[in-house]
Structure formats: structure tokens, C-alpha cells
Amino acid sequence: MGHYEAPIREPIIVGDKTYHDVTVDVAAAIEGKANKNWWIAFTVALIAMLWGFGAIAYTIGTGIGVWGLNNKINWAWDITNFVWWVGIGHAGTLISAVLLLFRQKWRMGINRSAEAMTIFAVFQAGLFPMIHMGRIWNAFYTLPIPNQLGSLWVNFNSPLLWDVFAISTYLSVSLVFWWTGLLPDFAMIRDRATKPFQKKIYSLLSFGWSGRAKDWQRFEEVSLVLAGLATPLVLSVHTIVSFDFATSVIPGWHSTVYPPYFVAGAVFSGFAMVQTLLLIMRKVSNLEDYITRVHIENMNKVILVTGCIVAVAYGSEFFVGWYTGSSYEDFTYLSWGAATGPYWWAFWALIICNSVIPQLLWFKKIRTNYIWTFVIAIFINIGMWFERFDIIVINLSRGHLPSTWAMFSPSFIDVSIFLGTIGFFFVLFLLYARTFPVIAQAEVKSILKSSGNNYKRLMPDPHGHSKYYEKNRIEKAVEPIIKEVKEEIKEVVEDVKPEATDNDSKTNSLLDKLGSFDSSTQKADDLKKVKGIGPKMEATLNQIGIFTFAQVSKMTKNEYDLLDSITGSFPGRAERDDWAGQANKFKS
């Protein structure tokens, strides 16, 4: 029982799971065989990836002149994609680190896949600045290592170098965070594996994790500290990416709102990508019990908040640009000039996808609907790509010197490389989905008793607000037992009853023979005079209705037996003592 959770909170694991069920469900995707859809998706992604690699090879072999860049717009498609992918790579660590610090237990269903997505997205992001260098074999110049060119060091004043440090730190720390969390889950797969090859692979991947109490204690502490470190780290990464622009003098880039605005935008796009992937994955990998409507709704709330932050930032950029009265500000990516200029379509794509459509998430019906969520998430993915395109291309297409104004159109190679990174991303993600435990099963097990629907049912609900608590649970459980007992009692009573009526009829037949006693006309005799009748027996006889010697004197063997069967005491005694004979004497 890890922590207390209010009984009114919705369960985040449904399907009445036991610990073993969690194991089986998580291992299923790895132990089973890939279906046809997986192979189709994988083939398409692989072809796109190889196509992109071809385009990259062509770029490196020929030079970046094969791209659509020109003298004025010298950053465009590549940096758009770079920032887009880095932004997408923000959700994973946000979910696993920030939500850990805020003790949001629902993160446990989605953190593993979100982190995987982060790492794969950062791979794609890193590709673009590298190939943009043209001479990719000199990429190591960005690292502060002594080199053959003399004591030439990197420029630590430059935001571009900060980026190198920020993104490599982010990638490596996210990777380590992810892998440490994976160890117990790999160990679970290892201990279930039946094929020797599988066992070997997962033994290697699990680093010999055994689950000792001390290991778990350290594991939890390490997770907490890593979360504490990763939280400012994830905020720093996109802050520094925004410095690439904000520290320049280009109108539209030189803006102090960029760091928080970029971070919000990154979280916005990252969650949209998580939604896109997980909505498919929960269906394909049968994880509906772990990635529930609650998870989807919570993520939609994060999307709504960050989307509104971004919308406010757009509004303030637009207003401030107009308010300065500077003619150059009329061409920035958020201005009337942009809305009506040659890039009007990119401007409106940004506004509609990022600021208008996500407002639908205010409606609970929509944000708890899987189809709507998926469609909105796709729009946000597109919108956030356009945001970066607008920031880079629209701002660069105009400038202080009107004679340099230019337009950008991507080349075939530009588009190929972009599609290639999408393919590469999905290749990695699809492979991950079939070989990695996609749910942090150890963590999920630790919250099963506080958040599983079967346990919610048992959770005491003193104020009676819980929808999940079964109110008359105990009564319901006891009901069949009570019913059984009641039936038994009834049977017993029925068994007893005929005997009672039997006694009545016996008494009646006895009195028929002996004659009944009428207290108004007759006087009761002292039956105790008869030898063998004590005060107790007299009371019993009186109860039956025998009061006089006359009655007793009429008794024969038959009546004695009847009497015995009624009173049930001293069988045969009355006959032995010859009550009738004695009574005959007393009668006179």
C-alpha cells in the first residue's frame, strides 16, 4: 500500500488486475508475434527512413546547396525540423520528472513510452544541426576538445554552443533515467523468458537486476533526485533553443518572451505527440486498462493549459509588435503584415491549429473522446511545425534591407530528409513497442492497491462521495450466506412443526379417550396421591388437560404410550406403576 489516495479519485488501472495480470499484459507484446499491421507500418517507416538517409547522403556528398536555402533565408526547413523535434522531445521527461515531483500517479501508465518518444525525437533533432554543418565529419569541433588546429576552443558565449551542451546533456540524462527505470521491467521479462536467446538478451539488458530491498530503496531515491535534476534540465533545453533566436537582432526573433513561450510550446507539441502515439498504442498493444480515459483527459488538460499560454504569447507578440510602431515589426511572424502577406497561409495555419482548434478541449465531452483527441493532437503537431516555420522563414523573409527580401521554397531533398526523420522515428518506436516493456510495470504494481479499480471498490468512503466504492459491499458479500442460513432455519422449523402438531393431535386423541376436564363443573384431584406422579408430572398432566382420577383410571397401554410420547419422560413408568389401577382406587 504505497500511498493514500482519495476514494473519489478515478481508478487509473481498470480491469480488476492482480500483480500477475500486470506482468502478463506488459510481457504480451514482447512474447507474442507481430501482426500484419505492425509489419505494414514498420515497412512503410523503414522505406521512409532509408529514403531520408539517401537524401542525407546526397546532401553530404553534394553540399547543402541542394536544399532550398538562399542568401537571405539561410535557416529554414532544417532548423524548423530541429526545433519541432526537440519540442516533441519535451513531453517524456516532463511526464516522468515533473509529474513525479508533483506525485501524479497517472504518469506511470504513460511515462515509459513518453520517454522513449523523447529519446527518439531528440535523435531526429540532433541530426539536423549536424547535417546543416555541411561537413559532418567536423561535427566534433562543437566539443571542447583540443584539436589539430592549435589551441582553438569552442565559443562558450554562443547560444549555439549552449545548445550543444543542453541537448547532449538532456539526451544522455533522459537515456539514463529511462534505462534505470527499465531495469526491473527487463528483469521481469528475463525471468519469464523461455527461449534461451531471449533470456540472454534480457539478462544483458537488465544488468542483473534482482530486486533487493536495498536496491529498491536506492532506486527510488535515484529516481527522485533524477527527477529533481531533469525538471530544470527540461526547462533549460528549450529555453536555450529559444536563445538561438532571442539573442539575435532579427525583428521577430529578438524577443524576451521567447524562453517561457518556447517551453510552453514544447510541452504543448510534446503532449500532442504523446497523445498521437499512445492512442494508437493502447489499442494495438491492448493497453486500454493502463492507458485509460483519465490519462487521455489529464494530458488534454496539460495541452489546454500550455496551448493557452502559447496563445497568450502570440497575442502579446502581436500587440507589442503593433504598439512599437516600428515598420519592421509589421513583417514579423505575428503581425498584420504576416497575416496578409505572401505567407498568409502559414500564419493562419499556425493560428488555427494552435490557438483555435485546441480550445475545443474546454468541453469535457471532447477531451474525454479518443477520436476527437486524436484529431486535435494531429492538428497541434501540424500547427507547432508551422510555428517554427513561421518564426524562421517569415521573419527571415523580410528584414532591415528591403532589397534582400526573399521567399523560401523547400527542395525535394528538404522534404525527403524531413519524411526520413519521421520514418526513422517510427522505426525506432515500432521496434521499441515490440521489444521493450512499454508500461513501467514495477511502478504500476506499486500503485495497484491505491489506484486499481478492484481496490477502489474496497476503499472505505466515510463521506459517501465515491462513485467506485461498492456501498453495500459487505451486505452483498454476506447476502448469500444469510439466505442460506435463513433457509436452514426454515427447514429446521418445518421439521419441528409437524412434531408439535403431532403432539397436539396426540393430546386431543388422549383426551378423547380419557374425557376432557371442565373446570367450571368438575374439581381437580390431587394426582400426586398416585405413586409415580410427582408435582412435576402433575403439572405436565394438568398442562395436557388431565386433572382427575377418573381420567387417569381410563388409561390403558395405548394411552400410556401416547402420554410417554407427549411428555417424553420416564417411558414405561406409568404402566409399571399402574396409574390407572391406583387412580381407580382413589376415584372412589
Next chain:
Amino acid sequence: MSSKVIHALYDDDEVLISAVKEVKAAHHHIEEVFTPFPVHGLDHAMGLAPTKIAITAFMYGVTGLSFSIWFLYLIMIKEWPQNIGGKPSFSFAENMPAFVPIMFEMTVFFAAHLMVITFYMRSKIWPFQTASNPDPRTTDDKFLMEVAVDGNESELTSLLEKTGAIEITVKENH
């Protein structure tokens, strides 16, 4: 050291915790407990000392910060001062604001990686390490308590049975 240990298997974390407390109260030595997920309060019940790994992380962070200051000073001020955009390059204090992002990233880099390496070393987990959980079910849904036997096997067995163990096995030498 004893040459015999008893493995008691449990199927519920709360039963395990109460069992650990009972075994502790009877003054038996619990060698180890293997669980499939972090059981909160188990370390406390077993009497494990709190981990000091967070303190090491802090020290690694300080190391990273110091290292970044040293090498930024060496590269940007001492070895090769350059005039870049008119930024002050002859005094570390004046050039420092431009170094804050790097100093921060290096602090995080050192703290995170060295802490994780420390964790792996202390818990003996690294590639090609073989697992040592005695029962493969302890990564699934079972909890295993390993108790040292000191000539009191039957007494211990009956105590463990009473605590709700579902399986009890005596192992020679470990």
C-alpha cells in the same frame, strides 16, 4: 555465518511487511528481501539505513559546477581570450553571465551521471552481471524473504508459517 537459509515466499506486500516485523521482533536475522516492485516502508521495517545516494549526487553536482568554472576560465579567459560581439573577455566575473547555461548543464550532467554510476556500482548492477534473485517469480508477483538459520530451523519454519508465507524452503549454503 550460517550455512543454511530459509526462503519464505509471500504473495502480498502488506503480509510481507507484517511478516518482516514479526521475524524482526523474534530476533531472527533477515538476510535479504526480494520484491517485484518498491514496497514502501519495507526498508524501515527491515531496519535498513537510509540511502545516502542523494548526498553523493549533491557532491557530484558541486564537482561539476567547479569543473565547469575551472575549464571555462581556462578556455575563455586564460588560454585564448577572444573578442566576440564585444563581450568582456578579460575577466571571468564580467564574462560569467554568458557561461551560466554551460555551468548549469555541467552541474546536472555530473550529478545525474555520477549518481547513477554510483547506484549501479553500489547495487552491483551493470552489463553482463548475472541476476541473483533466488526465485524468478520475485520479479512477477511474489515476495521472498531470506532468513538465516542458526540451529533453530523448526522454530523458524513454524514462525514463518504463522506469518502467512505460502512457500517455505530450506536452502543449504548460499
